Amino acid sequence: MAKIKGKVTFDENRCKGCGLCATACPVKIIKLDTSRINIKGYHPAGVEEMDKCIACTSCATICPDVVITVERVD
Amino acid sequence: MAKVLMKGNEALAAAAIQAGCKYFFGYPITPQSELPEFMARELPKIGGMFVQAESEVAAINMIYGAAGTGARVLTSSSSPGLALKQEGITYIAGAELPCVIINISRGGPGLGGIQPSQADYFMSTRGGGNGDYRHPVYAPATLQEAVDLTMEAFNVADYYRTPVIVQGDGMIGQMMEPVEFNEPKKRDLPVKDWATTGTEGKRKPNIINSLFLDPQALEDHNWKLDRKYKEIEENETLHEMYKMDDAEIVFVSYGTTSRIVKNVVDTLREEGVKAGLIRPITLWPFPNKAFTEIPENAKAILTVEMSTGQMIDDVKIANEGRLPVHFYGRTGGMIPTPDDIIAKAKEILGGAK
Amino acid sequence: MSVVFKKTEGLTEKQTHYCPGCTHGIIHRLVGEVLEELGVLGKAIGVAPVGCSVLAYNYFNCDMHEAAHGRAPAVATGVKRVLPDNVVFSYQGDGDLASIGTAEVIHAAHRGEKITTIFVNNAIYGMTGGQMAPTTLIGQKATTAPEGRKKELAGMPLKMSEMLSTIDGAVFVERVSVHNVANIRKAKKAIKKAFEVQIEGKGYGIVEVLSTCPTNWGLTAPEAMKWLEENMIPYYPLGNFRTPEEGK
Numbered sequence: 145m146a147k148i149k150g151k152v153t154f155d156e157n158r159c160k161g162c163g164l165c166a167t168a169c170p171v172k173i174i175k176l177d178t179s180r181i182n183i184k185g186y187h188p189a190g191v192e193e194m195d196k197c198i199a200c201t202s203c204a205t206i207c208p209d210v211v212i213t214v215e216r217v218d
Numbered sequence: 219m220a221k222v223l224m225k226g227n228e229a230l231a232a233a234a235i236q237a238g239c240k241y242f243f244g245y246p247i248t249p250q251s252e253l254p255e256f257m258a259r260e261l262p263k264i265g266g267m268f269v270q271a272e273s274e275v276a277a278i279n280m281i282y283g284a285a286g287t288g289a290r291v292l293t294s295s296s297s298p299g300l301a302l303k304q305e306g307i308t309y310i311a312g313a314e315l316p317c318v319i320i321n322i323s324r325g326g327p328g329l330g331g332i333q334p335s336q337a338d339y340f341m342s343t344r345g346g347g348n349g350d351y352r353h354p355v356y357a358p359a360t361l362q363e364a365v366d367l368t369m370e371a372f373n374v375a376d377y378y379r380t381p382v383i384v385q386g387d388g389m390i391g392q393m394m395e396p397v398e399f400n401e402p403k404k405r406d407l408p409v410k411d412w413a414t415t416g417t418e419g420k421r422k423p424n425i426i427n428s429l430f431l432d433p434q435a436l437e438d439h440n441w442k443l444d445r446k447y448k449e450i451e452e453n454e455t456l457h458e459m460y461k462m463d464d465a466e467i468v469f470v471s472y473g474t475t476s477r478i479v480k481n482v483v484d485t486l487r488e489e490g491v492k493a494g495l496i497r498p499i500t501l502w503p504f505p506n507k508a509f510t511e512i513p514e515n516a517k518a519i520l521t522v523e524m525s526t527g528q529m530i531d532d533v534k535i536a537n538e539g540r541l542p543v544h545f546y547g548r549t550g551g552m553i554p555t556p557d558d559i560i561a562k563a564k565e566i567l568g569g570a571k
Numbered sequence: 572m573s574v575v576f577k578k579t580e581g582l583t584e585k586q587t588h589y590c591p592g593c594t595h596g597i598i599h600r601l602v603g604e605v606l607e608e609l610g611v612l613g614k615a616i617g618v619a620p621v622g623c624s625v626l627a628y629n630y631f632n633c634d635m636h637e638a639a640h641g642r643a644p645a646v647a648t649g650v651k652r653v654l655p656d657n658v659v660f661s662y663q664g665d666g667d668l669a670s671i672g673t674a675e676v677i678h679a680a681h682r683g684e685k686i687t688t689i690f691v692n693n694a695i696y697g698m699t700g701g702q703m704a705p706t707t708l709i710g711q712k713a714t715t716a717p718e719g720r721k722k723e724l725a726g727m728p729l730k731m732s733e734m735l736s737t738i739d740g741a742v743f744v745e746r747v748s749v750h751n752v753a754n755i756r757k758a759k760k761a762i763k764k765a766f767e768v769q770i771e772g773k774g775y776g777i778v779e780v781l782s783t784c785p786t787n788w789g790l791t792a793p794e795a796m797k798w799l800e801e802n803m804i805p806y807y808p809l810g811n812f813r814t815p816e817e818g819k
Contacts, residue, residue, distance in 0.1 A: 151572065162592030162785075162792035168752050186591065202752045204576040208596025209587065214576035241653055267652045271645065272678035279642035279675070283618065283649025286636050291649070309639050414634035414650065416657050419613040423583075425628045427637040 149217035150199025154190055158211045161186030165203035165212065171196045174203055221396035226386065227252035229361050229397045230294070230320055231260070233368040236399040239290040239318070240266030243280035245273060245299060248332045249388040250322035253294045274299040278306030278319075285315040286426040288413030290372055294320035296391075297338050298329065301346065307381055308347025311443070312428025314412075316375035318368065320384045322391035325551040333551020334388030336473060339528035342383050343502040350440050352447045354454055355383045355501040357472040361395035367499070370402040374454060377405050378446055385501065387524065388551070389474040450503060457505035458497040461487065465494025467563050468512055468541070470533050471522040472498045475554060479522050482559045491567065501529070509536040518566050519543045522559055524552075542566075579603040581612055585629045590697075592792020594749045594782040595623060598691055599630050601749075601759045602662065605766055606633065611658040616650050618643040620672070622664035623697040631662075641672025644679035647686045658769060660687040665706040666696040669729045676735065680775045683740030687765045688777040690731060693784040694803060701787030705729040708806055713787075728806060732779045736812035743768040743776035744812040748804060750781065750796040764814070773815045781807055 152174075159182055166174040166189060173196045176187040189211065191197060204212040224232065231253045234242070242257040254270065261268045271277035277293050284291040295303065300321045310317060323338040325331035342355045354374055358364035364386055371382040414424045430436035461483055462468065471479040476497045486493040492515075496508045512519075519541050521530045527545045534543050546562040548554045581603020589595045606612045612633055619627035621640035628635035638646040643661035651659040668676050668690050676688065695713055696702040703713035703720055706728050710719040720728070736744040743765050747758035758780055765776035781803050783795035790798055 150575075158586050160591035164592055164792050164796070167793045167796075199575055201576040205752045205755050206597065208589065208592065208594060208600075210578045210582065210596070210600060212576070213574065213578070215572045216575050218573055241649075243649060269648065269652055269682075271648075272674050272681075276642070276645040276648075276675055276678065279639060279645035280649035280652070282638065282642075283636060283646035283651075284653045285649070286646075287616075287650055287653045289653045291653075305639055306642070313637075414616045414636060415654060416614040416616060416634060417612075417632075423628075423632060424634045425637070426635070427628055429625060429637050 148198050150197035151194060151215045151217060152191055152197055152203060153213045154188060155211050156188040157183040158209045159186055159188040160184060160209055161188065162208065163189070164206045164208065165189050168202040168206040170200060170202060171198060173197060219398045219400065221398045223394055223396050224361065225252060225392065225394045226361050226364060227322065227391045228256045229365050230368055230384070231256040233365040233399060234292045234318065234372070235260060235264065237290065237369040237372040239292045239372060240264060241284050241289050241291045243269045243271050243277045243284065243291070243293050245271050245277050245295060247296045247299045249324060249391045250294050250296045250320070253320065274302035275306065278303040281317050282306055282310055282313070282315060285310065285317040286414050288410035288415065291317050292320065293317070294322065296321065297323045297326050297335070300338060300341060304341070304346035307353070308345065308349055308351055309428050310381045311351035311353055312349065313426050314379040315381070315426065316379050317381050318371045318375055318384060319381055320368070323385060323387045325549065331551045332388065334474065334524060334553070335549060335551055336387055336475060336523050337525040337528065337549060338385065339501060339525060342385050343504070351443060352502055353381045353383060354450060354503070355385050357385050357499060357501050358390060359473050359476050359497065361390065361393070361397050364390055365397045365399060366402065369399070373402050373405050373407065376407045378450055380446065387473055454500060455503040455505050456499035457508050458499060459508060459511070460495040460497060462494035462496065462513070464492050464513055464515065466492040466515055466517050467567055468516050468519045469493065469495040469522060470519060470529070471495060472501065472529065475522055475524050478554060478556055479559065482556050482563065485556060485560060486563060491563070493563065498529070504532040504536065506536040512541070516541060520563055520566060521545050522554060523547045524554065525549050579607050581607040581632055582630055583632045587630055588626055589623065590786040592783065592785045592795060593623070595691060597749045597755060598689065598780050598782060599627065601755070601762050602660070602689055603631065605759065605763045606658070609763065609766055609770065611766070611770065614656065615658045615660070616654070618647045618650065618659070618661045620663055620667050622667045624662055624664060624691065625698070627662055641667050641670070642675055643667070643672065644675040644684070644686070644688065648679055648682070648684050651684060651686050655685070658766065660689060662689045663691065664697065665690070665692040665694065666704045669705040669731050677738065680735050680738040680741040680777070683774040685769050685772055685774060687769045689762065690777055690779045691782045692779055692807065693782040694728070695784050695787050697784045697787055708802055730807065732777070732812050735777055740775050741777060741813055742774035742815045746779040746781065746807060746809050746812070748781040748799065748809055750783070750799040768815060
């Protein structure tokens, strides 16, 4: 079965930089961007290597602030 | 409509049902238990709901929930039970929920006794809960008046979105008198578009709430409530002036005690003493205006209560120092007798000549 | 591109006031998703009493009551008794349900009220800044148990699910956790089942959700999840305590 490809989008200004999504990502591609802060003053979570995302929704499931939307590339 | 001989507690319950109340939440406590018992029998017959709560605290919070759906709801209790309900009542006042609360008061403080008393005056008129709030308090003297005021209370509650207390005493609850159920005066009651009945996806959520963490928002809310209370004071104050036109001694008394005082007034007049009675029917708002209509020749005011003196504070406020204010009271469940009151009146007038 | 995860209609747009990593946010979402998926959001009426979740009326996209501390099950009773066809739930913390509100929750269960309670147990008073709760663990520090809870002073922590499961009217009682993705998914199933029990009119349902309080536990959000797993679950075992037999 072809590998499922996914895409996650972060509604950055809802993020409180708690880091739970980063711990839950099985492919370890979520990081807090410590180079900047969002409107709340937190380092927002984000993904750089989107191509590794497998749309498993673990990040969105554990996010307490509904920051993440997950799509699957069909 | 034909009169029916009923016990006070049951007449009150029947009045609530006549007023369209189908939901009752209460708890047993002497001397009002016949009221929930009546509701337990009658409400199921009309598709209503009777719930015996685990405590008066729970009961008043069930009222909060049920009133939040827009239904007409009733709870009843007696003095110590009302003390337990005070937090719920201030929440209900803050969230602007309509409901009727009946207090068949008994002697206090603490567990006190089970005989009739008027020692809940402060609790009911000064607000036993926290914060700036008021609520109308009706004090019926007869069962017919109790029935009329209870039915009126549901309209007042809906009209102003406020809890309303009907405060009798053990006698009102326990004695039997013939009553009839008359429609209260028509009011165009506001639609309860604030009620929580489920958005059905058609409107924004309704929220029943008394929390305002932002102080300016809470202040605005307080002044809004205050405007409501001023409106209630303006429109809903009730009292009776009995043989007051030429009264030299002015009695002030309410509820069942005022019936004894009416006998005293009649007896004194037969003996040539010009006596009269101001009878507050709403304890809040207190009938201050009545005191400006006291005739010039009045010499003294005698407040008679079944307590050690609570309404007397409001009498003094309303009197504004014009006349000497005296007090006679029995408390703990003891009932003042006409002779004792007459003796006190003569003592005052003797001194006043 | 197909969306596989998006914000539920069960929640409003409002961002929550909860601390970073506080799992209240997850539990709110699960309740919102369940109400939406069961198609009852338009009939839902929630009751949130005093506690960190007192502001839940801003977050659940349905009619809400803010209730006095501990009294949510009574308020919910009042609502449900008037509106039996609506879906009524209370969302309460442990300081609320296991302390000041124990009588109310026990008697709502005892009467078999057809309401659903989401009981968030984070073993501490969050809103007021970290005081000991009836569910605070032995040795767990709190501002009112500076050297940690001591049995001889404060007794053993209360196991509400076990307690409530002895009450006939509590037809659905389950304890779940949200400390990792797998458990979050199990928690959602339990919450859904509890609401189904209500909708089918079978009786009172409660889901105890072990939850974190990073701020008052003095831990980061991931550390708090770990602390929950290693300390709370051994004392508060997960699992179902009561569920109506199928077909009943």
